[in-house]
Amino acid sequence: MQVTRDLFDDVMVPNYAPSAIIPVRGQGSRVWDQNDKEYIDFAGGIAVSCLGHCHPALVQALTEQGQKLWHLSNVMTNEPALRLAKKLTELTFADKVYFANSGAEANEAALKLARRWALDVHGEHKSQIISFNKSFHGRTFFTVTVGGQTAYSDGFGPKPGDIAHADYNDLASVEALISDNTCAVMLEPLQGEGGIISPGADFIKGVRALCDKHNALMIFDEVQTGVGRTGAMYAYQYLAVTPDILTTAKALGGGFPIGAMLTRTEIAKHLKVGTHGSTYGGNPLACAVAEAVLDVVDNSEVLAGVAQREQLFRAGLVRINEKYNVFSEIRGKGLLLGAELNDTYKGQAKTFLNAAAEHGLMCLVAGADVIRFTPSLVIPEQDIAAGLQRFEQAVAQVVKG
Ligand SMILES: Cc1ncc(COP(=O)(O)O)c(C=O)c1O
Secondary structure, three states: OOOOHHHHHHHHHOOOOOOOOOOOEEEEOOEEEEEEEEEEEOOHHHOOOOOOOHHHHHHHHHHHHHHHOOOOOOOOOOOOHHHHHHHHHOOOOOEEEEEOOOOOHHHHHHHHHHHHHHHHHHOOOOEEEEEEOOOOOOOOOOHHOOOOOHHOOOOOOOOOOOOEEEEOOOOOHHHOOOOOOOOEEEEEEEEOOOOOEEOOHHHHHHHHHHHOOOOOOOEEOOOOOOOOOOOOOOHHHHHHHOOEEEEEOOOHHOOOEEEEEEEHHHHHOOOOOOOOOOOOOHHHHHHHHHHHHHHOOOOOOHHHHHHHHHHHHHHHHHHHHHOOEEEEEEEOOOOOEEEEEEEHHHHOOOHHHHHHHOOEEEEOOOOOOOEHHHHHHHOHHHHHHHHHHHHHHHHHHHHHH
16 A cells, blocks of 8 residues: 555544655654655654664563563553552652553543542542643643643533633742632643743742642643653752652653653542553553663763753754844753744744755744754764754745745
8 A cells, every 4th residue: 555645634533734744764863754865853753752763772672572461451560560660759759650641641640639639638629720821731621621722622612620720930820829729730840832931940939839838739740841851850850849749751651652640659549449540551561661761861971961962952053043043032941942933933933844844854843933842862963963954954945935
């Protein structure tokens, strides 16, 4: 069968508009399409492929586990899941882990746990969830409603209730909403999809203090920031603010679907037998790969390498901007970076993305005004230099019109 991009429109539900390119293989930070055209990957499958494509340690973990045991369901536990959970508890504040298959599912579990905890410990009145405008937490109906973009939550009938939205980096807006009826405040420790918005240190500390004052749980959605992306294993560690619940997915599996929710024992105990679950959650294949991911990323050299690579990206983007004057700001942390387009180019992030692809570079957008870069954490320096060269050619093309 000949597989072409046209087939997508014939056989797929039209909720995505994928690019014309169909990649067929990848190695490290390079990808090749059906025509053998090569791309440098600054997108990393939306902050997922944290060790690039086909990293030998992940291929080995997948093939070894693939020859042993693929699946059991949660009627039985399995060795990779228990090893991975142990590692996650050793790496973080958490004592307990719940496994899911995606970021949205990890967040769904976090929100349901928060509601259960509040109901059990405080009573029915404590059900309000506060999150932030522009935030993104996934596409289940609960997470999309907690997320701060009505474009994703409208049009599906009645929404889950008692959810309010404050403004990120505006502590007064949280203070105006929070009360003893608040069950949880959910936030990204750096807004990703919302445009690469870093939190002020005082803001995060202030939210923690408000949660403490009102006995509300603080939920960090580290689906995009987690597993080394910011240069720390988890962003809460460099922010020096510890949440009560943390969710992680994307890079955790390095390309194999897995998500996890982490919390402390006294909160975890409210997700009693039968209250929540997933057939695939904690699947041995996914957990074996994720264990290999953590073994590679949890390494001071790899994490320090993220900060070094951030500097290379920033310096390169500043140089391009000096020449072409297209950006108003380069922002973000580690290898979760955004270049915001200035007034002349506002709304044209997709145009830059398409031009980049023409020149053999995969990157992302975060809204209409920001070009986003989330490459592999171990992308070779030559690939950064070569990719930035291609990006410069794309910028030149857009500027020339
Ligand atoms: C912060 C954050 N939370 C949750 C999600 C949803 O994750 P998934 O697409 O794996 O459900 C994303 C995905 O972009 C995200 O960036």
